[in-house]
Amino acid sequence: MSRTVVITGASSGIGRALALNYAGKDTTLGLLGRDVARLDAIAQACRERGATVETAAIDGRDADATTAWLQAFDSRHPVDLLIANAGILSGIEPQSRTEPVAAALRVVDVNLKGTMIAVAALIDRMQARRRGHLALISSLAGLAPQPDLPSYSASKAALVSYGTALRIRLRSRGIAISVVCPGYVETPMADQQRSAKPFSWPADKAADYIRRRLDRRSRLIAFPWQLVFGIRLLALLPVTLQDWILSGFRADVAPSESAQRQDSDSSS
Numbered sequence: 001m002s003r004t005v006v007i008t009g010a011s012s013g014i015g016r017a018l019a020l021n022y023a024g025k026d027t028t029l030g031l032l033g034r035d036v037a038r039l040d041a042i043a044q045a046c047r048e049r050g051a052t053v054e055t056a057a058i059d060g061r062d063a064d065a066t067t068a069w070l071q072a073f074d075s076r077h078p079v080d081l082l083i084a085n086a087g088i089l090s091g092i093e094p095q096s097r098t099e100p101v102a103a104a105l106r107v108v109d110v111n112l113k114g115t116m117i118a119v120a121a122l123i124d125r126m127q128a129r130r131r132g133h134l135a136l137i138s139s140l141a142g143l144a145p146q147p148d149l150p151s152y153s154a155s156k157a158a159l160v161s162y163g164t165a166l167r168i169r170l171r172s173r174g175i176a177i178s179v180v181c182p183g184y185v186e187t188p189m190a191d192q193q194r195s196a197k198p199f200s201w202p203a204d205k206a207a208d209y210i211r212r213r214l215d216r217r218s219r220l221i222a223f224p225w226q227l228v229f230g231i232r233l234l235a236l237l238p239v240t241l242q243d244w245i246l247s248g249f250r251a252d253v254a255p256s257e258s259a260q261r262q263d264s265d266s267s268s
Contacts, residue, residue, distance in 0.1 A: 004077040006030035006070065008060055008118050009086030011038035013187030014137065017207035018083060025050030028077045032056045032066070032086070032118075060086045060114030070121040078129060081214070082122055084115040085137040089189050091149040091253030104151035111155035116162065123166075123175070130174035135214055136163045140183045140222060144231045146249050149193075156181075167219060178214055181222040182206055192254045199224040 005022050009015040011033030019031055023046035031046070033039040036057045043053045054077075056069045073079070088110045090103040115136055126132030141149055142156030160179055167177035184190060184197035185206045201209075201224060213221040222228045234242055 002026040002028070003080040004028040004030070005081045005083065006032070006073070006079050006118075006122075007083045007085055008032045008114070009137075010055075011035045011042060013189055014182065014185055014203055014206055014210075015083070015085040016042050017203035018085065018210065019046055020049070021204070021207040021211050023047075023049035023051040023053075028052040028054075030054050030056070030070070030073045030077070030079070032058055032060065032069070034059055060117060061109050063117045066114075066117050067121040070118065071125070074122055074125055079122055079126070079132065081133045081135065082118060083135045083137065083214075084118045086114050086118075087111045087137065087155075087189070089149070089152050089192050089253065091146075091152060091193070099150055107151040108155050111152070112158050112162075115159060119166070123170075126175050127170070127173050132174070133176040133178070133214070133217065134163075134166065135178045135180055135210075137180045137182070138163070140181050140227055140231065143181055143222070144234060144246060147247055148195075148249075148253060176217040178218055179220050180210055180213075181220065181228075182210075183222075183224050183227045195249070199226050 003026070005027060007015050007019050007029065010019045010031035012035070015033070019029060019042050022029060029046055029051050031039060031043055031053060032055070034057060039055050039057055043055045046053045054073060058065050058069060060066055088107055090099060090107045092099055119134055122132070123134070136159050138159040139152070139156040141153040142160045145153035145157065160181070163177050163179035170177060182201075184200035186200055186202050190197065190200075206223070209223055210221055234245060237245070
């Protein structure tokens with residue numbers, strides 16, 4: 001059966017792995033990302049697998065550009081599944097006591113506002129058709145905040161709440177909502193986090209698991225089970241003990257390449 005899938009943040013990490021996983025002769029892909037070269041490369045790889053692919057090099061924080069492209073694409077290819085995956089990481093950098101406020105606000109803009117922009121562009125159209133599926137890529141950090149990733153944890157927790165609210169509101173309107181909470185996945189973004197990464201998964205394994213659960217329209221897709229089980233147990237403990245356990249998940253966070261470029265641009 002043919003279908004149309006849109007993936008934001010498709011040029012790297014989980015988004016790239018999902019694009020390759022969904023690519024096939026019966027699939028039309030809309031791939032959004034900011035890195036033109038990497039976006040072109042993944043589009044070509046998907047075409048070689050038989051998919052029809054359209055791309056857009058757009059900053060997801062640009063509401064007008066994102067909305068215009070998604071709605072024009074939807075008019076040509078009604079979207080069955082939107083995977084709102086675009087995200088960035090920030091946290092407490094080495095030799096720093098606090099997270100830079102500019103970096104924190106950038107995380108919230110990309111991870112939360114960017115997702116809301118993409119969803120808003122398509123949600124009314126899906127409701128009019130009374131079919132569609134929205135998948136929001138959150139994180140286990142949204143269920144158990146990490147002390148050195150305050151803005152990242154907050155943005156991902158907000159996505160859990162946002163997705164839950166959407167699911168309740170849209171459950172009678174033919175729209176499925178899935179919130180995806182990966183643990184550690186081997187991606188360039190994860191490489192910024194200098195810490196132990198227990199039960200880490202390769203990106204292609206994560207993409208395959210996410211797709212299988214999305215095909216079942218699971219409401220919450222959280223993995224790996226070892227960390228999910230630990231988080232569920234954590235919620236049963238006294239708050240002081242929760243804080244002590246979570247304080248063990250410490251990490252230095254290196255600035256992303258894009259953040260370093262923006263800092264360089266702003267200082268030149």
